[in-house]
Amino acid sequence: MSEPEVFLNGEWMPHSRARVSVDDRGFVFADAIYDVLKAYRGFPFALERHLDRLERSAAAVRLRLPVGRAELKRLVLELLERNGLGRKADRDAMIYIHITRGVAPRNHLFPAGVEPTFYLYARELPPWPEWMFSEGVKVITLPDRRWELCHIKTTGLLYNVLARQQAYEAGAWEAVLVRDGKVTEGSHTNLFAVVDGVLRTHPTGPHILPGITRSVTLEVAAALGIPVEERALDLDELRRAEEVFLTGTTIEVLPVREVDGRPVGQGRPGVVTRRLRQAFLESVAFRKAHPSPAGC
Ligand SMILES: Cc1ncc(COP(=O)(O)O)c(C=O)c1O
Numbered sequence: 130m131s132e133p134e135v136f137l138n139g140e141w142m143p144h145s146r147a148r149v150s151v152d153d154r155g156f157v158f159a160d161a162i163y164d165v166l167k168a169y170r171g172f173p174f175a176l177e178r179h180l181d182r183l184e185r186s187a188a189a190v191r192l193r194l195p196v197g198r199a200e201l202k203r204l205v206l207e208l209l210e211r212n213g214l215g216r217k218a219d220r221d222a223m224i225y226i227h228i229t230r231g232v233a234p235r236n237h238l239f240p241a242g243v244e245p246t247f248y249l250y251a252r253e254l255p256p257w258p259e260w261m262f263s264e265g266v267k268v269i270t271l272p273d274r275r276w277e278l279c280h281i282k283t284t285g286l287l288y289n290v291l292a293r294q295q296a297y298e299a300g301a302w303e304a305v306l307v308r309d310g311k312v313t314e315g316s317h318t319n320l321f322a323v324v325d326g327v328l329r330t331h332p333t334g335p336h337i338l339p340g341i342t343r344s345v346t347l348e349v350a351a352a353l354g355i356p357v358e359e360r361a362l363d364l365d366e367l368r369r370a371e372e373v374f375l376t377g378t379t380i381e382v383l384p385v386r387e388v389d390g391r392p393v394g395q396g397r398p399g400v401v402t403r404r405l406r407q408a409f410l411e412s413v414a415f416r417k418a419h420p421s422p423a424g425c
Contacts, residue, residue, distance in 0.1 A: 132145060133251070133252060134211045135248065137249075139247075144250065147248070149246055149248075152232045152233060152234060153229055153232050154230040154231060154233065155229030155284060158230075159283060159285035160192075160229060161192075161227060162183065162284070163227045163228070163282060163283075164179050164225075164226045164282055165179075165378050165379070166179045166378060167221060167223055167254060168209055168214060168218075168221060168222040168224055169425065170216075170220065170221060171209055171215045171217065171222075172417045173206075174378075174413055174416065175341050175345060175416075180201060182282060183226060183228075183282070185281075186281050186283065187228065189278070192228060194228065195228065195247040196247070204249060205224055208224065208251045209222060209251055220254075221253070222252060224249070224250075225248075225250050225251070227247075227248040227249070227284070228248075229245060229284075230243070230245060230246075231243035232246065262384065262398070263398070264397060264398070265385055265386030265387075265398045266301070266302035266375075266383060267301040267385070267386065267390075268301050268302065268315070268388055269296050269299050269389055270304070270307050270312070270367070270389055271292050271296075271306055271307070272307060272308070273306035275289070275306070277336070279335060280333065280334065280336075282338060289316040289317060290316075292304035292306065293317065296316070301387075302383075303317070303375055308336060310363055311331070311336075311361035312331065312362045312363070312367050313336045313337050314337045315375050315377075317377060318377040319331075319337065319375065319376045320373065320374075320376075321374050321375075322367055322370035322374075323371045323373075323399065323401050323402075324371065326371075328356065328358070328401060329361075329366075330357075330359055331360075331362070342376040342381060345409065346405060346409060347359075350405060353404060353405070355401060355404075368389070370388075371394045372393065372394055381406060381413075384397075384399070
């Protein structure tokens with residue numbers, strides 16, 4: 130396979146030629162934002178919502194986006210085409226958008242007159258092993274020791290990285306974070322649970338990332354008439370939940386079969402989770418069949 134082509138600061142180039150300075154503020158301070166999308170056989174899913182979130186992240190950290198929205202959409206589609214992941218592709222892809230405050234001698238203050246660093250890449254997203262959806266995954270809970278601005282999609286993800294690694298070393302797929310006794314989200318996913326017949330998830334705000342998959346899942350649940358409450362779960366509610374699942378761009382709706390070594394419900398994906406995963410995938414297929422000019 131030929132080398133992937135990436136976009137860096139206005140130029141297309143092979144991945145191996147892409148270079149950023151050691152003075153880049155993304156490298157020095159994690160002074161950067163990003164977003165990740167999934168393209169279903171060439172159709173970026175929920176592109177407008179991802180770009181809305183990117184714009185909100187940029188505004189929250191006072192970072193200027195290097196291109197306007199129409200140009201960004203065009204670049205995303207060109208990125209897919211250049212990498213054989215566009216409209217004719219028979220493969221799915223993940224698209225990564227990364228913007229830093231640019232290159233300047235180290236100083237906490239914003240640099241003046243500096244262009245942001247702007248990086249885009251796409252790569253094939255092979256299907257996940259089927260057992261993850263038919264059986265569900267294990268999670269562990271950990272204290273949420275992140276900062277108070279978790280709604281901003283910044284590359285400052287060190288605690289998320291530590292938590293995910295700890296989960297992996299404990300034989301689990303995800304770390305579910307708990308702040309002041311309330312379940313917030315996973316290290317790189319949002320969390321839902323069915324408790325006493327009601328689908329619950331943490332409300333948006335500074336303690337979670339407002340996941341795009343989370344928002345679509347809430348809409349799908351409402352359309353199916355599933356009772357939903359955006360209210361944080363206590364840890365003991367998580368432990369006695371009838372069903373638990375995670376949402377995220379690349380895994381969509383992922384059942385959880387075990388929390389901290391204890392089975393969830395019957396220890397296999399429950400009916401609400403299975404219905405929602407199915408309905409989520411149907412909503413992707415519907416949007417693909419009725420796309421807007423830029424995506425589905
Ligand atoms: C901390 C966190 N929560 C939730 C999510 C899920 O968000 P989305 O559905 O937009 O992928 C992510 C995705 O990377 C994340 O990093």
